[in-house]
Amino acid sequence: xxxxxxxxxxxxxxxxxxxxxxxxxxxxxxxxxxxxxxxxxxxxxxxxxxxxxxxxxxxxxxxxxxxxxxxxxxxxxxxxxxxxxxxxxxxxxxxxxxxxxxxxxxxxxxxxxxxxxxxxxxxxxxxxxxxxxxxxxxxxxxxxxxxxxxxxxxxxxxxxxxxxxxxxxxxxxxxxxxxxxxxxxxxxxxxxxxxxxxxxxxxxxxxxxxxxxxxxxxxxxxxxxxxxxxxxxxxxxxxxxxxxxxxxxxxxxxxxxxxxxxxxxxxxxxxxxxxxxxxxxxxxxxxxxxxxxxxxxxxxxxxxxxxxxxxxxxxxxxxxxxxxxxxxxxxxxxxxxxxxxxxxxxxxxxxxxxxxxxxxxxxxxxxxxxxxxxxxxxxxxxxxxxxxxxxxxxxxxxxxxxxxxxxxxxxxxxxxxxxxxxxxxxxxxxxxxxxxxxxx
Amino acid sequence: xxxxxxxxxxxxxxxxxxxxxxxxxxxxxxxxxxxxxxxxxxxxxxxxxxxxxxxxxxxxxxxxxxxxxxxxxxxxxxxxxxxxxxxxxxxxxxxxxxxxxxxxxxxxxxxxxxxxxxxxxxxxxxxxxxxxxxxxxxxxxxxxxxxxxxxxxxxxxxxxxxxxxxxxxxxxxxxxxxxxxxxxxxxxxxxxxxxxxxxxxxxxxxxxxxxxxxxxxxxxxxxxxxxxxxxxxxxxxxxxxxxxxxxxxxxxxxxxxxxxxxxxxxxxxxxxxxxxxxxxxxxxxxxxxxxxxxxxxxxxxxxxxxxxxxxxxxxxxxxxxxxxxxxxxxxxxxxxxxxxxxxxxxxxxxxxxxxxxxxxxxxxxxxxxxxxxxxxxxxxxxxxxxxxxxxxxxxxxxxxxxxxxxxxxxxxxxxxxxxxxxxxxxxxxxxxxxxxxxxx
Numbered sequence: 044x045x046x047x048x049x050x051x052x053x054x055x056x057x058x059x060x061x062x063x064x065x066x067x068x069x070x071x072x073x074x075x076x077x078x079x080x081x082x083x084x085x086x087x088x089x090x091x092x093x094x095x096x097x098x099x100x101x102x103x104x105x106x107x108x109x110x111x112x113x114x115x116x117x118x119x120x121x122x123x124x125x126x127x128x129x130x131x132x133x134x135x136x137x138x139x140x141x142x143x144x145x146x147x148x149x150x151x152x153x154x155x156x157x158x159x160x161x162x163x164x165x166x167x168x169x170x171x172x173x174x175x176x177x178x179x180x181x182x183x184x185x186x187x188x189x190x191x192x193x194x195x196x197x198x199x200x201x202x203x204x205x206x207x208x209x210x211x212x213x214x215x216x217x218x219x220x221x222x223x224x225x226x227x228x229x230x231x232x233x234x235x236x237x238x239x240x241x242x243x244x245x246x247x248x249x250x251x252x253x254x255x256x257x258x259x260x261x262x263x264x265x266x267x268x269x270x271x272x273x274x275x276x277x278x279x280x281x282x283x284x285x286x287x288x289x290x291x292x293x294x295x296x297x298x299x300x301x302x303x304x305x306x307x308x309x310x311x312x313x314x315x316x317x318x319x320x321x322x323x324x325x326x327x328x329x330x331x332x333x334x335x336x337x338x339x340x341x342x343x344x345x346x347x348x349x350x351x352x353x354x355x356x357x358x359x360x361x362x363x364x365x366x367x368x369x370x371x372x373x374x375x376x377x378x379x380x381x382x383x384x385x386x387x388x389x390x391x392x393x394x395x396x397x398x399x400x401x402x403x404x405x406x407x408x409x410x411x412x413x414x415x416x417x418x419x420x421x422x423x424x425x426x427x428x429x430x431x432x433x434x435x436x437x438x439x440x441x442x443x444x445x446x447x448x449x450x451x452x453x454x455x456x457x458x459x460x461x462x463x464x465x466x467x468x469x470x471x472x473x474x475x476x477x478x479x480x481x482x483x
Numbered sequence: 484x485x486x487x488x489x490x491x492x493x494x495x496x497x498x499x500x501x502x503x504x505x506x507x508x509x510x511x512x513x514x515x516x517x518x519x520x521x522x523x524x525x526x527x528x529x530x531x532x533x534x535x536x537x538x539x540x541x542x543x544x545x546x547x548x549x550x551x552x553x554x555x556x557x558x559x560x561x562x563x564x565x566x567x568x569x570x571x572x573x574x575x576x577x578x579x580x581x582x583x584x585x586x587x588x589x590x591x592x593x594x595x596x597x598x599x600x601x602x603x604x605x606x607x608x609x610x611x612x613x614x615x616x617x618x619x620x621x622x623x624x625x626x627x628x629x630x631x632x633x634x635x636x637x638x639x640x641x642x643x644x645x646x647x648x649x650x651x652x653x654x655x656x657x658x659x660x661x662x663x664x665x666x667x668x669x670x671x672x673x674x675x676x677x678x679x680x681x682x683x684x685x686x687x688x689x690x691x692x693x694x695x696x697x698x699x700x701x702x703x704x705x706x707x708x709x710x711x712x713x714x715x716x717x718x719x720x721x722x723x724x725x726x727x728x729x730x731x732x733x734x735x736x737x738x739x740x741x742x743x744x745x746x747x748x749x750x751x752x753x754x755x756x757x758x759x760x761x762x763x764x765x766x767x768x769x770x771x772x773x774x775x776x777x778x779x780x781x782x783x784x785x786x787x788x789x790x791x792x793x794x795x796x797x798x799x800x801x802x803x804x805x806x807x808x809x810x811x812x813x814x815x816x817x818x819x820x821x822x823x824x825x826x827x828x829x830x831x832x833x834x835x836x837x838x839x840x841x842x843x844x845x846x847x848x849x850x851x852x853x854x855x856x857x858x859x860x861x862x863x864x865x866x867x868x869x870x871x872x873x874x875x876x877x878x879x880x881x882x883x884x885x886x887x888x889x890x891x892x893x894x895x896x897x898x899x900x901x902x903x904x905x906x907x908x909x910x911x912x913x914x915x916x917x918x919x920x921x922x923x
Contacts, residue, residue, distance in 0.1 A: 065775060069633050075821055076632050078811045174630070180776045182622075182630040190614070190622040192516050192800040193509050194793060318782055321758045326923055335505060336620045336793035339783040342758055342923050344776065353634060353776035360632040364811050371518045371804050381515055483766055483782050 045078060048363045051085035051115045053108035053134060054123030057348030058148060058175075059088070060095045062121070062355055067098065077363035085115035112138040119144045119362055121355065127151035135160060142167040146358040148175035148351055154249040154265035157256070158382060161374035170365075171374045172358035177250040178203050178327045180350030181343040182357070186331060187257035188376050194333035196258035200296040200478065203250045205325030205345045206234045206241040207273050207293040211310075212323045215281045215290065221274065233325055243272035244293065244308035251295035255306055255385075257376045258331070259299060264306065264385035271309035280473055283400060283444050284312050287426060290320040294478055303386035305393060312398050312477045318342075319480060330480060338481050393452040396425065396477035399445040399459065402469045405431070405438050409467050413443060416465075420458040423448040440469040446477070485518060488803045491525035491555045493548035493574060494563030497788030498588060498615075499528070500535045502561070502795055507538065517803035525555035552578040559584045559802055561795065567591035575600060582607040586798040588615035588791055594689040594705035597696070598822060601814035610805075611814045612798035617690040618643050618767045620790030621783040622797070626771060627697035628816050634773035636698040640736040640918065643690045645765030645785045646674045646681040647713050647733040651750075652763045655721045655730065661714065673765055683712035684733065684748035691735035695746055695825075697816045698771070699739060704746065704825035711749035720913055723840060723884050724752050727866060730760040734918055743826035745833060752838050752917040758782075759920060770920060778921050833892040836865065836917035839885040841902065842909045845871070845878050849907050853883060856905075860898040863888040880909040886917070 050066075052059055066073070066083055074080045087105040105111035112120050112134035120138035122145060124131040131152050138145050140163060147153070153160070153176050164171040174184045178201060187199075202208050210224040225242070228234035240246050252265035273293050284291050289312035298305045313320045318340055322328040327345025332338050344350035375382060403409050410429055417424060425446040432439065447455070459472050490506075492499055506513070506523055514520045527545040545551035552560050552574035560578035562585060564571040571592050578585050580603060587593070593600070593616050604611040614624045618641060627639075642648050650664040665682070668674035680686050692705035713733050724731050729752035738745045753760045758780055762768040767785025772778050784790035815822060843849050850869055857864060865886040872879065887895065899912050 061775075065633060072817075073633050075817045076813065078813070078818075181779065182626055185625060185630055186622055189801060189804075190625055190797040191793065193505060193513050193796045316761065318758055318761045321756065321761050322923070324922075333793075335501075335796070336790050337784045337787075339621065339781065341779065341781050343779040347777075350776050353631065353773075356633045356775070357630040361629060364629075365805065373516065373518070377512075377515045378518075482764075483762070 047080035047082040048077070048119060049082050049084040049117045050119040050121055050359060051087070051111050051117040052083060052121040052123065053087040053111055053130070054125065055086060055088035055095055056123065058351045058355065059123045060097050061348045061352035063097045065352060065356060073360065077360050079363055081359060081363050084117050085111050087111040108134040109137055112143070113141070117143060119146060119359060121359065122147040122149060123355070125149055125151070127155045132156060136163065139163040139167055139169050139171065142169050144170040144172070144362050146172045146355055146362070148173070148355055150176040150249040150253065154252045154263060157253065157263045157375065158379050161379035164374050165378055170362055170372065172361060174358050175351045175354035177253050178329050179343070179345040179347065180353050181327055181329055181341045181345065182354070183254065183329045183341060184257065186339065186341065187254065188372060191331065191333055191336060194335045196299065196331065196333045198296065198298040198332045199254050199258045199330065200294050201329035202292050202319065202322055202327050203295050203329065203345060204241050204247045204293060205327060206238065207247070208322070208327070209233050209325045210242070211273060211276065211281070211291055211293065214278055215285070218278060220278060221276060242274055244270045247293060247295040247308045251297055251306055251308060254329070255297040255304060256382065258297060259304055260377055260383055261304060261385040262382045264387070267306065267385060267387050269307040269309065269390045273310050275473070276310050279442070280400060280475065284398065285315070287398070287444070287446055288315050289313060289398070289477065290315050291475065292319065296478060300388045300392065302392055303388035305388045305390070307390065307393070310475050312475050314479060317480045318483045330483070332481055338483050340483050391453040391456070393476070394449055396449055396479070397447045397455050398475040398477060399447070399455070400473040401443045401462065402440050403443055404467045404469055405441045406467055410443065412465060413445070413462055416458050416461045417445065417447070419461065420454040422450045422454050422458055487520035487522045488517070488559060489522050489524040489557045490559040490561055490799060491527070491551050491557040492523060492561045492563065493527040493551055493570070494565065495526060495528035495535055496563065498791045498795065499563045500537050501788045501792035502563070503537045505792060505796060513800065517800050519803055521799060521803050524557050525551050527551040548574040549577055552583070553581070557583060559586060559799060561799065562587040562589060563795070565589055565591070567595045572596060576603065579603040579607055579609050579611065582609050584610040584612070584802050586612045586795055586802070588613070588795055590616040590689040590693065594692045594703060597693065597703045597815065598819050601819035604814050605818055610802055610812065612801060614798050615791045615794035617693050618769050619783070619785040619787065620793050621767055621769055621781045621785065622794070623694065623769045623781060624697065626779065626781065627694065628812060631771065631773055631776060634775045636739065636771065636773045638736065638738040638772045639694050639698045639770065640734050641769035642732050642759065642762055642767050643735050643769065643785060644681050644687045644733060645767060646678065647687070648762070648767070649673050649765045650682070651713060651716065651721070651731055651733065654718055655725070658718060660718060661716060682714055684710045687733060687735040687748045691737055691746055691748060694769070695737040695744060696822065698737060699744055700817055700823055701744060701825040702822045704827070707746065707825060707827050709747040709749065709830045713750050715913070716750050719882070720840060720915065724838065725755070727838070727884070727886055728755050729753060729838070729917065730755050731915065732759065736918060740828045740832065742832055743828035745828045745830070747830065747833070750915050752915050754919060757920045758923045772921055778923050780923050831893040831896070833916070834889055836889055836919070837887045837895050838915040838917060839887070839895070839899065840913040841883045842880050843883055844907045844909055845881045846907055850883065852905060853885070853902055856898050856901045857885065857887070859901065860894040862890045862894050862898055
């Protein structure tokens with residue numbers, strides 16, 4: 044049997060503690076699968092005296108992750124500190140500079156510094172594995188970086204934030220408001236005290252940016268993503284979507300178009316009978332569309348200590364099965380210096396179907412006027428539904444819902460703005476993009 | 484850049500020809516991803532003069548795959564000949580014995596000789612990759628063998644035969660009979676002229692046997708699988724399933740129980756609102772349930788020249804990215820000599836829900852008698868439905884459908900046999916097992 048693989052783990056929160064426990068309890072079977080032992084040689088965390096229910100005897104303790112990364116006698120540095128900057132960043136840089144392999148679950152770090160870190164890793168013959176950074180336990184990095192090598196991608200998309208999917212699922216199933224569901228999500232630990240990073244789409248955007256680079260070979264452009272969160276999705280939207288055969292999901296979508304790459308995170312209507320529409324609660328799903336394989340959809344846990352630990356463990360065992368320095372999977376699918384500049388497609392040029400919900404004053408001619416404004420902008424309608432509340436007073440506002448055939452975002456914006464100018468709108472119009480899976 | 488990886492391809496049917504085309508057309512980008520060129524050095528097929536729309540100039544031609552495997556100047560032997568014996572078997576053995584890496588899409592070969600071939604590969608420091616052998620383009624081998632290393636599995640299952648899924652989907656959607664759908668499947672090329680290997684479940688069994696070994700670390704036992712095909716599924720079963728909230732799929736299921744491992748292929752009722760129930764037509768789906776990750780479901784193309792070629796290409800590029808002999812992923816997840824003997828759990832001990840459809844003479848007391856026979860055998864019922872045809876003559880046979888809570892197969896067999904002895908059954912009773920995904 045080869046020499047043991049010596050690993051150092053920085054960060055002993057839920058994921059780190061779970062990882063230590065698994066590596067210790069399954070030490071023998073892991074050695075059988077990997078052809079060598081995996082030894083935890085060093086750890087680092089904030090509080091040395093905290094009881095984490097794990098045995099750290101015989102393992103070198105470092106107060107500072109950077110100190111561990113720079114000096115510990117290890118082959119692999121496992122970064123579970125978190126955050127785009129600070130100790131996570133400096134320690135990963137230090138480890139790669141020494142030629143250590145690095146395993147991280149840190150999407151924020153990769154979204155910001157991924158290309159630079161890839162260059163450092165490649166220069167020093169180090170591997171940088173980050174399966175847990177995108178969609179938690181779903182092996183999407185492996186699929187993109189290994190299984191689908193040689194494929195040309197047309198679109199990659201997914202439900203990549205469990206908090207948002209939990210909220211939208213509960214709103215639909217129980218008819219609760221956004222605020223009620225958010226509170227429950229916080230109570231259950233699915234949402235942070237400050238939930239904005241999740242519900243505004245930033246978390247999904249980080250993950251999407253990494254997938255985009257792997258799929259399209261462009262540099263990571265996490266700050267160049269069209270973002271729309273789920274805070275203004277109402278129970279009325281969800282019900283109207285259902286009636287028209289759709290379900291609302293927060294998707295991150297990256298798509299190749301003639302003018303560049305679209306990266307967008309927004310509430311999306313998906314057909315009710317599509318596979319992805321069935322993905323409920325905190326579960327994540329990622330779809331990859333490519334020309335040789337076709338469509339691949341993967342569904343699984345997107346977060347949680349155990350699922351994340353499983354992905355980190357897979358990254359570690361991949362290194363253990365290779366001989367140090369032997370395997371050459373490029374960090375971002377191709378060598379970092381060969382990534383192409385990111386060319387952003389304009390959202391105004393986005394083509395697709397749209398759901399538009401308008402609340403209007405109940406006046407003669409409004410319905411006809413809306414239809415005319417749509418036609419003026421070359422928009423063809425799949426369906427148009429006018430609804431009054433059954434118990435509404437005469438003259439009360441009326442809801443009109445339009446579903447368009449594929450059209451251009453610019454046309455929809457112009458049509459809505461023309462309708463707004465007519466003066467009969469009550470409240471804000473709601474526009475939700477429709478996304479259709481190719482076949483599944 | 485490292486030396487080119489020289490590959491020899493035996494078998495130039497749909498998959499082989501697609502592979503040659505992709506390797507030639509995407510030669511430069513593959514070299515970028517892999518850090519070295521992939522060169523087709525040798526090929527073998529039956530007919531040298533057939534026009535396959537690919538350029539074979541400059542590539543050594545072998546009439547005999549065995550000759551290619553034994554003598555060509557290559558690093559990797561790609562076996563696309565097919566069949567469990569004959570040229571496929573002898574050529575793979577010869578290649579591995581020389582220490583060549585082997586890539587194959589041949590499930591029949593692996594189901595029969597997988598353990599032996601793994602031993603030869605490991606003895607000679609060769610890799611044996613076979614992603615395309617199970618569920619075509621879905622990267623299930625990579626997930627089991629790499630991503631989920633260290634996980635303990637409780638159950639793996641899936642829709643792994645596109646022909647059966649196509650037939651069942653069409654029967655449900657269009658109300659057609661089994662025979663009509665089979666004919667269409669044959670016309671569209673989804674089913675063979677002799678479809679028995681697909682519709683009787685043998686093809687699914689081969690794939691399941693490989694998954695079982697990877698999940699549970701037991702020797703391959705492809706001949707030790709409980710088999711039930713879809714030929715006796717009627718449109719009535721499908722309709723009754725729908726009404727009760729289920730859909731019928733042919734699943735292969737491997738499950739760890741107290742008495743051993745269940746391997747079974749049979750028509751299965753899955754809940755209508757589960758993700759796997761939405762997988763229609765020739766698409767495949769594989770679910771992996773394990774203790775650290777949780778549940779992972781992957782959906783994608785299970786067959787077809789292009790999807791299969793994508794999986795084969797992924798296997799080749801994995802080798803190209805490693806240095807020869809450097810990577811040590813054990814062929815079957817752990818070294819072949821450490822696989823455990825397969826211990827078969829008895830189907831009689833299988834626990835689960837059951838759908839039972841009985842056609843009975845319309846006599847007083849029959850309904851009560853059926854309920855009593857179920858109770859006698861300790862079977863608790865989730866639902867029991869009696870139906871007459873709306874236009875039935877008085878006294879015409881009546882259909883009774885029972886759905887049981889979790890019970891033991893033995894009890895169901897005894898109850899059905901007791902009911903049969905009562906003499907009021909018209910025609911054969913139908914029994915279909917229910918399978919519930921854990922959460923997705």
